[in-house]
Amino acid sequence: MSVAFKIKEVTAAAIHQLYGIDLQPNDVLVNATKPEFEGDYTVVLFAFIKQLKKSPDALGQELGSYIVAQHPELFTAYNVIKGFLNLTIGDAYWLSFIQTQFTNEHFGEAAFNGTKVMVEYSSPNTNKPLHLGHLRNNFLGRSIAEILKANGNEVAKTCIVNDRGIHICKSMIAWQMFGNGATPESTHTKGDHFVGDYYVKFNDEYKRQVEELKAQGKLDEEAEKSAPIMKATQQMLLDWEAGKPEVMELWRNMNSWVYAGFDSTYKRIGSDFDKTYYESNTYLLGKDLVETGLEKGVFYQKADGSVWIDLTSDGLDEKLVRRKDGTSVYITQDIGLAEQKQKEFNAKQSIYVVGDEQNYHFKVLKLICQKLGLPSADGIYHLSYGMVELPTGKMKSREGTVVDADDLVEEMVNIARQKTEELGKVKDFTAEELEELYDTIGLGALKFFLLRVDPKKKMVFNPEESIDFHGFTGPFIQYTHARIKSILRKSGVGSLELGVITEAQTLFPLEKELSIHLEMFPSVLQDAADEHDPSKVAIYIFNLAKTFNSFYTEHSIGNAENEEKKTLRLQLSQLTAQVIKTGMNVLGIRVPERM
RNA sequence: GGACCGGUAGCUCAGCUGGAUAGAGCACAAACCUUCUAAGUUUGGGGUCAUUGGUUCGAAUCCAAUCCGGUUCACCA
Numbered sequence: 001m002s003v004a005f006k007i008k009e010v011t012a013a014a015i016h017q018l019y020g021i022d023l024q025p026n027d028v029l030v031n032a033t034k035p036e037f038e039g040d041y042t043v044v045l046f047a048f049i050k051q052l053k054k055s056p057d058a059l060g061q062e063l064g065s066y067i068v069a070q071h072p073e074l075f076t077a078y079n080v081i082k083g084f085l086n087l088t089i090g091d092a093y094w095l096s097f098i099q100t101q102f103t104n105e106h107f108g109e110a111a112f113n114g115t116k117v118m119v120e121y122s123s124p125n126t127n128k129p130l131h132l133g134h135l136r137n138n139f140l141g142r143s144i145a146e147i148l149k150a151n152g153n154e155v156a157k158t159c160i161v162n163d164r165g166i167h168i169c170k171s172m173i174a175w176q177m178f179g180n181g182a183t184p185e186s187t188h189t190k191g192d193h194f195v196g197d198y199y200v201k202f203n204d205e206y207k208r209q210v211e212e213l214k215a216q217g218k219l220d221e222e223a224e225k226s227a228p229i230m231k232a233t234q235q236m237l238l239d240w241e242a243g244k245p246e247v248m249e250l251w252r253n254m255n256s257w258v259y260a261g262f263d264s265t266y267k268r269i270g271s272d273f274d275k276t277y278y279e280s281n282t283y284l285l286g287k288d289l290v291e292t293g294l295e296k297g298v299f300y301q302k303a304d305g306s307v308w309i310d311l312t313s314d315g316l317d318e319k320l321v322r323r324k325d326g327t328s329v330y331i332t333q334d335i336g337l338a339e340q341k342q343k344e345f346n347a348k349q350s351i352y353v354v355g356d357e358q359n360y361h362f363k364v365l366k367l368i369c370q371k372l373g374l375p376s377a378d379g380i381y382h383l384s385y386g387m388v389e390l391p392t393g394k395m396k397s398r399e400g401t402v403v404d405a406d407d408l409v410e411e412m413v414n415i416a417r418q419k420t421e422e423l424g425k426v427k428d429f430t431a432e433e434l435e436e437l438y439d440t441i442g443l444g445a446l447k448f449f450l451l452r453v454d455p456k457k458k459m460v461f462n463p464e465e466s467i468d469f470h471g472f473t474g475p476f477i478q479y480t481h482a483r484i485k486s487i488l489r490k491s492g493v494g495s496l497e498l499g500v501i502t503e504a505q506t507l508f509p510l511e512k513e514l515s516i517h518l519e520m521f522p523s524v525l526q527d528a529a530d531e532h533d534p535s536k537v538a539i540y541i542f543n544l545a546k547t548f549n550s551f552y553t554e555h556s557i558g559n560a561e562n563e564e565k566k567t568l569r570l571q572l573s574q575l576t577a578q579v580i581k582t583g584m585n586v587l588g589i590r591v592p593e594r595m
Numbered sequence: 596g597g598a599c600c601g602g603u604a605g606c607u608c609a610g611c612u613g614g615a616u617a618g619a620g621c622a623c624a625a626a627c628c629u630u631c632u633a634a635g636u637u638u639g640g641g642g643u644c645a646u647u648g649g650u651u652c653g654a655a656u657c658c659a660a661u662c663c664g665g666u667u668c669a670c671c672a
Contacts, residue, residue, distance in 0.1 A: 036615085037615075042614095042615085081615075083652090165672060166671075167671090167672080304670095315597090317598090320669085320670060327670085329669090329670070329671085329672090330672050356599090356665095358666095358667090359600080359667070360599080361667090384600095387665085423633095425632065452609095453608065453609095454608085454609085459608085460606090460607070462606085465607095470620085470635090471620040472607090472619065473620080473621095479632080479634045479635075483635080487631050487632085488631095535608095543619085549635060549636065550636070552631080552635085554636090556630080558630095559630075573631095
């Protein structure tokens with residue numbers, strides 16, 4: 001349990017004892033004490049003064065003296081300023097904390113709690129390669145899965161591949177028209193890029209045909225509808241649904257190229273899945289649930305045969321769940337898939353990592369599942385994240401303003417290579433070790449950049465300015481880790497064989513500050529899981545690294561004033577490195593031993 | 596038009612269950628490597644927290660209105 005929470009408990013208990021008022025620990029507001037005041041943690045008293053009819057100062061004095069007297073093992077002093085009760089934690093507490101945790105490689109992680117959670121993420125279309133937006137999705141999904149694991153959950157990662165539909169047929173048609181039998185192998189192109197190029201070709205040709213028809217005097221809408229290439233694409237979708245052999249073969253071929261491309265990108269960025277669903281297998285799911293819904297009176301049928309649900313009483317609209325031709329729509333498939341996943345995994349919570357433009361969709365999905373009384377309903381959680389935008393606005397594939405995932409990863413790794421070479425600190429590394437280091441740093445910079453921002457918020461990426469390697473960045477934290485490891489190596493101690501601190505000693509401010517930061521780690525991990533927000537971890541780790549670097553600059557570790565101090569500082573360093581490693585790992589970022 | 600999200604330093608972002616003088620990083624100006632990794636540290640300048648009103652001991656945070664930006668409300672997925 002964290003000290004901050006203990007203070008809440010102790011304060012609530014004290015108020016109960018002294019004034020007979022029952023409080024929950026979380027009714028007590030506890031903050032870190034501002035640096036300009038004496039103390040470590042501050043209890044904010046204003047909330048209680050009305051109820052207790054006491055002046056803030058009197059209440060603070062009474063509470064402070066009571067709490068300190070009751071818990072001498074924890075507190076050594078208090079002071080009251082205005083309505084703030086500042087408490088000082090004794091050095092003995094921090095020393096004991098460091099002493100008991102510095103060898104704990106799982107510090108911060110919770111014990112297995114038996115809860116099953118599903119995380120669905122990535123979910124690409126097979127008509128074009130991954131871009132920066134997908135990277136945010138993949139990093140978020142992977143990270144939230146790791147954060148949940150660290151909090152004791154059993155996590156299953158899933159992916160739904162959107163491998164069918166009109167957009168896939170567009171690439172297929174364009175390949176038939178312009179491909180001349182080319183393949184990724186024959187053109188030495190990565191499969192997903194190869195197929196994506198035909199998607200672009202489709203759009204170019206389509207635009208050309210529309211212009212041509214308009215020049216012949218047709219109206220916009222008519223031209224768009226009657227363009228031969230669009231008609232051919234629509235026919236192809238019908239042929240696909242009918243299972244026409246040559247269309248199926250082309251479809252399988254093109255998808256296999258895309259999958260090969262995706263696989264190599266996934267491998268590089270560290271995305272993996274316990275189970276992959278393909279929409280071509282799941283798009284018919286949910287049909288039986290439409291019948292169920294009709295029987296239960298949750299859905300209703302219109303005169304033309306289409307089936308709807310009326311959500312106006314929930315403040316939403318009417319929503320179609322089955323077309324008049326009897327085919328199902330997106331939401332119906334999703335309901336069906338939710339049920340299928342529920343049957344397969346029986347998870348308590350099912351997290352969907354999907355962009356915020358689908359907020360409405362997931363609201364509706366959950367609502368419909370609840371109205372149908374499905375077991376999956378209450379576990380549905382939409383982890384909604386904002387778009388990654390360019391300074392000029394949204395990325396648009398049609399306007400060529402998309403930041404390609406593979407290109408960006410490559411660029412980041414190249415920058416890492418260049419900077420590492422300039423600094424020249426790892427000249428003795430083998431070629432393989434160097435490549436691994438460049439990957440670690442380049443991808444670390446990229447992942448940290450995308451994860452350090454609150455997922456809910458949209459964010460801006462400027463391709464003109466490369467992602468930084470200084471300050472609030474992945475490499476800064478990786479560097480701090482490598483630096484600590486270097487110190488530990490030079491001090492000639494193995495990780496588990498540091499001495500015992502026996503004497504009570506006085507902590508310097510930065511030693512204490514570092515201890516306080518370290519002690520917060522478990523509650524930060526828990527908070528990140530509760531909020532589904534990896535940025536909490538990113539921000540925390542950054543502040544920890546910054547605190548360590550100040551501590552490092554101020555105090556010598558290997559040549560400390562005496563053996564006691566040396567032992568303490570080595571233990572502090574060791575635990576800091578451990579927390580950085582665990583924290584970065586849940587973000588999906590590796591930390592090097594040297595850089 | 597309805598619903599939802601956002602607007603904090605030149606830029607990118609924290610802070611939002613109301614609490615002490617609103618914080619980081621980048622950029623800018625300067626200082627610090629014969630001793631543990633300078634991808635570092637320290638210092639400085641930089642703010643009408645979109646606007647207006649309200650709630651109260653106290654508002655960047657809550658409420659209302661307004662302005663600006665975004666998303667969504669498809670027999671697309």
